[in-house]
Amino acid sequence: MIRFILLQNRQGKTRLAKYYVPLEDSEKHKLEYEVHRLVVNRDPKFTNFVEFRTHKVIYRRYAGLFFSMCVDITDNELAYLESIHLFVEILDHFFSNVCELDLVFNFHKVYLILDEFILAGELQETSKKAIIERMNELERQEYYSANMLFLLQQDIGGIGDRMYLYALFLAEGKEILSDWECSHCWDLYESYC
Structure with a gap:
């Protein structure tokens, strides 16, 4: 089980933190500091797995960001290392070569992506396409x-007709007209047909 996921820069600023176990805020800050100190000073020749308290930290560095996961001691390290890489590939897809600023300004989307493949600390989806x-x-x-x-x-007056046509447009996957709000219902219907 994944205990927590951290994305930190080289200076130690946490850009994303997702905890799957209940912890006090003071304990979270302490963990973030300790994990950063552990991974940033580690020789790049060493493995990306480190024992941490009674768990393991699996991390990977991409440019100036460290992606770290704390997992149970008996879990498969390589599976989690690949899940970090999958996460980065998906971020690259949505942000076109993701950088730290993308994580800061689009944090809501980053959390959505993370929640799509990790649920309650367990890997749920491993297909990038899905x-x-x-x-x-x-x-x-x-x-x-x-x-x-x-x-x-x-549209205050003819809400029923416009909403019906809107539903037709959606069902057919057609683009909504830019002048939708000022068009007459019959004009909209003709453009639908």
């Missing part, structure tokens, strides 16, 4: 939800 498809679906739904909210705010 994770990317789910994330794309979430983005699509977010886009359509924003459009739906916009339409609800714009």
Whole structure:
């Protein structure tokens, strides 16, 4: 089981922290400091597995970021090392060569990606394709939800007709017109047909 995941830079600033066991805030800060001190000073020739208290820390360095996982002592190190690499590949897909600033300014998306393949401290999905498809679906739904909210705010009178046409557009996977809010329902229907 994964106890926690940390993404830290060389200076020790934690850019992402996900804990799967309950800990006090003071204990979390102490763990972050100790893990950073442990991995940053380690010789690159050594393995990426380190015993840490009663667990193991598995880490990997990508540019100036350290991706660290603390797991049970009996868990398979290579599986978790590969999951770190999978996480970085998925981040690269969404942010086109991910950097530290992407993690800072898009932290909500980073947590979503992490939650797509790790659930309650266990690896749930190892297929990059499946994770990317789910994330794309979430983005699509977010886009359509924003459009739906916009339409609800714009259309007070003929809400039923426009909402019906909007549902037709969504069902067919058609793009929503840019002049949707000022179009007459019949014009929208003609553009649908």
